[in-house]
Amino acid sequence: MNxxxxxxxxxxxxxVRVFGLCRRLLNSASLAEDASQETFLRAYRTFREYDxxxxxxxxxxxxxxxHCIDQLRRLSHTTxxxxxxxxxxxxxxxxxASAINLVVTSEQASNVKAAIDQLPDKYRVPLVLSYFDxxxxxxxxxxxxxxxxxxxxxxxxxxxxxxxxxxxxxxEGGTS
Amino acid sequence: MTxxxxxxxxxxxxxxLPADEMKLVDAHASDCTDCSAQLQAFxxxxxxxxxxxxxxxxxxxxxxxxxxxxxxxxxxNIATGVIAxxxxxxxxxxxxxxLDEAFARVLSMLLPDEYSVLIDTxxxxxxxxxxxxxxxxxxxxxxxxxxxxxxxxxxxxxxxRSFTALASLVCCLVLGLGTxxxxxxxxxxxxxxxxxxxxxxxxxxxxxxxxxxVVINGTVDGDLILATERLVVNGVITGNLFVxxxxxxxxxxxxxxxxxxxxxxxxxxxxxxxxxxxxxETVTLNDAATVGGNATIGSERVTVAxxxxxxxxxxxxxxxxxxxxxxxxxxxxxxxxxLDGSSVAGDVLYFxxxxxxxxxxPGATVGGEVMTESFGVEVEPNRYLRGExxxxxxxxxxxxxxLGMLLLWFIPGVRYVELEGGASGVMTGVFGxxxxxxxxxxxxxxxxxVIGIPLAAIALFTWLSLMYFAKIVLAIVVxxxxxxxxxxxxxxxxxxxxxxxVILVLVNLxxxxxxxxxxxxSVGAGLIVKMLxxxxxxxxxxxxx
Numbered sequence: 001m002n003x004x005x006x007x008x009x010x011x012x013x014x015x016v017r018v019f020g021l022c023r024r025l026l027n028s029a030s031l032a033e034d035a036s037q038e039t040f041l042r043a044y045r046t047f048r049e050y051d052x053x054x055x056x057x058x059x060x061x062x063x064x065x066x067h068c069i070d071q072l073r074r075l076s077h078t079t080x081x082x083x084x085x086x087x088x089x090x091x092x093x094x095x096x097a098s099a100i101n102l103v104v105t106s107e108q109a110s111n112v113k114a115a116i117d118q119l120p121d122k123y124r125v126p127l128v129l130s131y132f133d134x135x136x137x138x139x140x141x142x143x144x145x146x147x148x149x150x151x152x153x154x155x156x157x158x159x160x161x162x163x164x165x166x167x168x169x170x171x172e173g174g175t176s
Numbered sequence: 177m178t179x180x181x182x183x184x185x186x187x188x189x190x191x192x193l194p195a196d197e198m199k200l201v202d203a204h205a206s207d208c209t210d211c212s213a214q215l216q217a218f219x220x221x222x223x224x225x226x227x228x229x230x231x232x233x234x235x236x237x238x239x240x241x242x243x244x245x246x247x248x249x250x251x252x253n254i255a256t257g258v259i260a261x262x263x264x265x266x267x268x269x270x271x272x273x274x275l276d277e278a279f280a281r282v283l284s285m286l287l288p289d290e291y292s293v294l295i296d297t298x299x300x301x302x303x304x305x306x307x308x309x310x311x312x313x314x315x316x317x318x319x320x321x322x323x324x325x326x327x328x329x330x331x332x333x334x335x336x337r338s339f340t341a342l343a344s345l346v347c348c349l350v351l352g353l354g355t356x357x358x359x360x361x362x363x364x365x366x367x368x369x370x371x372x373x374x375x376x377x378x379x380x381x382x383x384x385x386x387x388x389x390v391v392i393n394g395t396v397d398g399d400l401i402l403a404t405e406r407l408v409v410n411g412v413i414t415g416n417l418f419v420x421x422x423x424x425x426x427x428x429x430x431x432x433x434x435x436x437x438x439x440x441x442x443x444x445x446x447x448x449x450x451x452x453x454x455x456x457e458t459v460t461l462n463d464a465a466t467v468g469g470n471a472t473i474g475s476e477r478v479t480v481a482x483x484x485x486x487x488x489x490x491x492x493x494x495x496x497x498x499x500x501x502x503x504x505x506x507x508x509x510x511x512x513x514x515l516d517g518s519s520v521a522g523d524v525l526y527f528x529x530x531x532x533x534x535x536x537x538p539g540a541t542v543g544g545e546v547m548t549e550s551f552g553v554e555v556e557p558n559r560y561l562r563g564e565x566x567x568x569x570x571x572x573x574x575x576x577x578x579l580g581m582l583l584l585w586f587i588p589g590v591r592y593v594e595l596e597g598g599a600s601g602v603m604t605g606v607f608g609x610x611x612x613x614x615x616x617x618x619x620x621x622x623x624x625x626v627i628g629i630p631l632a633a634i635a636l637f638t639w640l641s642l643m644y645f646a647k648i649v650l651a652i653v654v655x656x657x658x659x660x661x662x663x664x665x666x667x668x669x670x671x672x673x674x675x676x677x678v679i680l681v682l683v684n685l686x687x688x689x690x691x692x693x694x695x696x697x698s699v700g701a702g703l704i705v706k707m708l709x710x711x712x713x714x715x716x717x718x719x720x721x
Contacts, residue, residue, distance in 0.1 A: 131226040156186040
């Protein structure tokens with residue numbers, strides 16, 4: 001199979017997932033559409049550099065997340081998109097909301113999804129990178145240009161906010 | 177060890193605690209049920225959130241838009257270039273030669289001879305307009321090429337798509353250099369005293385000069401437009417010559433037509449390939465002067481010793497003809513002298529105000545007839561007695577009927593035009609009258625500037641169409657007044673027939689017909705203007721159910 005046909009196959013196979021990643025990172029379907037096209041366009045241009053023995057997803061998802069984070073930075077007009085480590089650390093209250101612990105029915109899944117969409121960029125982005133894309137803290141730290149501890153703090157803050165969001169929606173988690 | 181912090185639990189669940197800290201947490205959790213439960217809750221939470229995030233989006237996969245590749249880009253560039261070169265070429269071929277001629281023929285068949293000046297003017301505007309549009313198209317091509325070059329340069333500088341940008345630049349340059357330039361720029365000269373085009377000098381532009389004295393010894397490859405005190409042309413002008421000059425001497429060659437206004441005009445051995453239009457106090461064409469087309473001369477005293485290819489028309493006190501006329505000689509003059517050696521291949525039509533004074537030397541030959549007619553004589557009363565008049569009216573009626581039906585078919589909105597009574601009805605007429613006056617004024621103003629000539633041609637065409645269609649639209653309204661509005665789906669043929677018949681009779685009434693004609697045309701034009709205004713303001717007439 002020539003490179004062009006291979007690319008078409010990979011595009012068809014990975015578009016939905018790339019779109020999903022962009023959609024979760026950018027929190028907008030229309031922005032995600034553009035971002036997915038841009039991601040594949042960039043992938044197409046640098047396709048020669050891609051080692052076909054290795055899986056496609058990590059390669060293309062790196063391009064996508066990089067592009068989306070750049071987009072968010074551009075849209076927010078600030079360099080410190082992810083806050084400062086000390087400030088975030090201070091915000092870590094000993095939250096009394098209990099960890100989310102529920103059987104994921106489709107209705108509840110959409111509630112959780114809506115709650116994730118409500119999160120500010122600085123908490124949503126690391127959460128998506130870690131839980132959707134299985135990035136390690138080091139990888140996230142590199143992508144967001146923050147320290148490793150900062151990543152841990154942002155993730156915990158994200159969880160806490162998610163819990164309070166769900167409590168507002170009346171979905172109880174239970175400590176077990 | 178104190179209880180585990182939330183951060184420790186979170187990082188533990190994410191599997192991101194350093195190995196030594198992990199051991200400590202494990203050790204504590206095995207002793208502390210609270211912390212052990214906390215860790216489990218965090219792990220479960222991670223699973224739930226991850227599971228929710230992993231639910232795939234429902235989205236259709238759009239077609240992947242490949243970036244334009246070098247080959248495609250080059251092809252697009254070449255295609256644009258080829259189109260840009262071919263369009264003006266075809267325009268010139270199809271419009272310039274075919275349509276123009278067809279138009280001229282149709283006009284000469286439809287309109288009687290009296291309108292020949294109008295036809296010629298119209299055709300000239302069209303021809304000039306065609307050339308102008310050709311030049312505009314060339315400009316558009318160049319602007320596109322320059323923009324593409326700029327884009328290429330910017331892309332190169334920003335190192336985006338550098339390869340395609342480079343290719344674009346090269347394509348544009350090759351096309352630009354390879355295309356034979358037909359661009360005719362305007363060359364404006366405003367010398368105070370004298371302006372001379374030297375013997376070997378060639379000017380490849382349309383030249384506009386304003387100077388006290390102008391001498392053309394070389395070549396002007398384009399039109400020459402001048403205002404001067406004294407003009408001498410010894411060289412060649414490949415386009416048309418438009419001159420306002422106190423004294424003008426033409427000894428060279430003009431490949432187009434000549435339009436000359438001056439007090440003393442001498443064509444001494446000059447050659448005009450197309451038509452000659454002269455207005456001056458004294459006009460002389462010597463025996464070596466030749467005109468390929470028609471010569472129309474208005475002057476106090478005219479002497480024509482040269483050769484005229486087609487018709488010679490003079491408006492003058494006295495005309496001496498010593499040369500040859502290829503077709504007819506029409507003389508509006510007090511006195512005419514056909515001198516020895518003169519020849520007219522067609523008829524000699526002599527129009528005189530009072531006493532005819534026609535002198536024909538024995539050596540003068542006339543191929544056709546010599547007719548003398550007094551102008552100012554009433555022809556009006558006779559026209560109703562001539563069969564041609566009725567034939568012409570029938571033709572006029574039938575063509576208006578056909579065009580009217582076509583109009584109804586193409587613009588159904590015409591059906592809903594209404595003539596209101598009272599003040600607004602009068603306003604409609606005034607609207608029309610203003611349109612009738614405003615358009616020719618606009619046309620004249622536009623035609624004065626060279627750039628405006630194509631627009632003037634369009635305006636003139638609009639005016640003629642308005643004049644013609646005004647009465648047809650009015651006929652539809654009149655027909656509806658008399659017969660009532662046709663039922664839905666019923667043909668408007670009868671309505672139009674009756675309306676046109678009424679209008680045709682009205683405009684042909686003796687004496688009053690002329691005034692009625694203007695009045696009816698104004699009202700009709702007003703209706704059209706109103707319809708257009710309504711259409712523009714989206715208040716066009718809706719059919720009533």
